Amino acid sequence: MDLPKLAIAALGGTVSMQASHVGAGVVPAVSGEALLTTVPELKNLARITVETLGLHPSASLSFEFLLSVLHWANAQVEKGATGVVITQGTDTLEETAAFFDYLWHHDAPLILTGAMRAASQVGADGPANLLDACRVALASNSRCRGAQVVMGGQVHHANSVRKTDSLALQAFSSPVVGPTGMLLEDSVRYFHEPSQRKLLPLPQRTTQAIALLESTLSAETLLLDNILDLGYDGLVIAGFGAGHVSEQWADAVEKIARKIPVLIATRTGSGATAQASYGFTGSEMDLIGRGALMTGFLCPRKARILLWLLVGCQRQDELACFLARD
Incomplete structure (x- = not known):
C-alpha cells in the first residue's frame, strides 16, 4: 500500500x-x-x-x-x-x-x-x-x-x-x-463542518509594533500617554468585563485612536466584548464612539496577532470585517 x-x-x-x-x-x-x-x-x-x-x-x-x-x-x-x-x-x-x-x-x-x-x-x-x-x-x-x-x-x-x-x-x-x-x-x-475562513497574504512589512496593555484597578495612564511617541502602529487593550476601561484610560484611548488602530478585548478569559449594553464613560459604547473597535470573542493575544498581520499587509482598514467574523 x-x-x-x-x-x-x-x-x-x-x-x-x-x-x-x-x-x-x-x-x-x-x-x-x-x-x-x-x-x-x-x-x-x-x-x-x-x-x-x-x-x-x-x-x-x-x-x-x-x-x-x-x-x-x-x-x-x-x-x-x-x-x-x-x-x-x-x-x-x-x-x-x-x-x-x-x-x-x-x-x-x-x-x-x-x-x-x-x-x-x-x-x-x-x-x-x-x-x-x-x-x-x-x-x-x-x-x-x-x-x-x-x-x-x-x-x-x-x-x-x-x-x-x-x-x-x-x-x-x-x-x-x-x-x-x-x-x-x-x-x-x-463535531462541526469546516467553517469559512478569511485569509491574509504574507505581510509585506514585519517591523510594525503592536502594544498589548491590560486594564487594572486604578491603573495609571503613563504607558498609554506615550504609546504614540514610542512608535507603536497599533494598540490592543485587554479590558475589564465586556470591554471596559477607566475614565482616564478612555480619554487616552480617544487620542490614540485618532492616529493608530485601537482594539478592545476582554481580559476575562471567556466570553465576548459587548457592543451596545453599557453607556458609562469607559464602557464599550463610549469607547466605540471614541474610535476603538471591539474584538468580540477574539482574545487580546490573538487580536494583537491579527492587527500585526493586517498592518503588515497594509489592510488595517479591514479590521472590522475580520472582527465581525471572529
Whole structure:
C-alpha cells in the first residue's frame, strides 16, 4: 500500500526538553528525529519527513521565525505532503496557531501540538500528542479546516483555543465553543463542518509594533500617554468585563485612536466584548464612539496577532470585517 506523505517540523518546547543532570531544569534538547523514535506506530501510517527547525522555548519564538516555518510548511505541501505537523512549546501555542491560520492557504491540514511534561519525565505526553496530531493531519475530514491544535486527545480550532492552566496535563480548552473534534479509537471525529475562513497574504512589512496593555484597578495612564511617541502602529487593550476601561484610560484611548488602530478585548478569559449594553464613560459604547473597535470573542493575544498581520499587509482598514467574523 502506498502510504501518504506527512511532514513534521520540530521547533523545540517542553516536548523536546530534558535535564542535563539531576536537579537541573529542563531545556530544549531532543530533536524532531529523536522524538519520532518514541512513536514507532507512525511508520505504519505515513512516509515521514521530519526536520528540526529550531530548539527554542516557545516564549522566544518571533513572527519572523514563524514566517520561515510557514515557508517550510508551504514547500512540504507543494512536494505532496497530505498534512503538516508542527511541534513546539505550549506557552505560545495558541498564538502561533492563530498566526498560521490567517496565512495558511492550503486545504491540507496544518496541525500544532506540544507537551505539558518534558521528554525526560515519567508519563511524558509528547509522544501521544504527536501520534494524535499525525492522525489528525492524515485524516481526510481534517481538510479545509486551517490550523488546528491537538492536545490531550482533543482537536481545537486555532481561533478559539487557549492555554488555560499553567502546569496541568489538560491545559488547553476552547472557552464557550469547546473543542472542534476529538480522537476516538484512533480516528478523528469532528463535531462541526469546516467553517469559512478569511485569509491574509504574507505581510509585506514585519517591523510594525503592536502594544498589548491590560486594564487594572486604578491603573495609571503613563504607558498609554506615550504609546504614540514610542512608535507603536497599533494598540490592543485587554479590558475589564465586556470591554471596559477607566475614565482616564478612555480619554487616552480617544487620542490614540485618532492616529493608530485601537482594539478592545476582554481580559476575562471567556466570553465576548459587548457592543451596545453599557453607556458609562469607559464602557464599550463610549469607547466605540471614541474610535476603538471591539474584538468580540477574539482574545487580546490573538487580536494583537491579527492587527500585526493586517498592518503588515497594509489592510488595517479591514479590521472590522475580520472582527465581525471572529
